[in-house]
Amino acid sequence: MSGPHVIRGSVPLPESELRWRFSRSSGPGGQHVNTSDSSVELRFDLAATEALPQVWKRRALEQLAGRLVAGVLVVRASEHRSQWRNRETAAVRMAALLAEATAPPPRPRRKKRIPRGVNERRLRQKKQRGDLKRGRSGRDWG
Numbered sequence: 001m002s003g004p005h006v007i008r009g010s011v012p013l014p015e016s017e018l019r020w021r022f023s024r025s026s027g028p029g030g031q032h033v034n035t036s037d038s039s040v041e042l043r044f045d046l047a048a049t050e051a052l053p054q055v056w057k058r059r060a061l062e063q064l065a066g067r068l069v070a071g072v073l074v075v076r077a078s079e080h081r082s083q084w085r086n087r088e089t090a091a092v093r094m095a096a097l098l099a100e101a102t103a104p105p106p107r108p109r110r111k112k113r114i115p116r117g118v119n120e121r122r123l124r125q126k127k128q129r130g131d132l133k134r135g136r137s138g139r140d141w142g
Contacts, residue, residue: 007052007056008056008099008102011052013091013094014051017045017049018091019043020042020043021041022039023039038081039077040077041074041076042074042077043073044075045071045073046068047068047071048071052098052102059102059103059104063101067097073094075094076090
């Protein structure tokens with residue numbers, strides 16, 4: 001594979017904690033399709049890892065709770081016909097998932113007061129538009 005995949009900052013995806021499984025891909029693929037194990041399944045034990053800071057680990061466990069099976073994050077890749085490219089795809093996908101899950105929560109939105117002039121202008125324009133539309137009909141609305 002092409003070097004360590006960075007999750008965020010300087011924290012890489014720990015190669016020693018990744019578990020790979022290979023199987024035959026489904027679908028068309030050519031002459032050697034029945035003999036090559038090109039489909040890839042990448043597993044990362046998120047609950048037991050020591051590679052991530054505790055804050056990131058807690059965030060990731062909360063964010064990915066629906067995707068975890070006994071604390072293990074699983075990513076599958078079988079788009080490509082070569083095992084190497086599927087390995088790359090799976091590792092990139094795993095790093096992206098962990099990067100998104102460990103990101104700090106967004107800052108809370110602060111409510112801001114709408115200036116009175118803005119509100120009055122909007123209401124005045126709505127009134128003018130309504131008058132214009134009412135004026136298009138032949139009836140006299142009084």
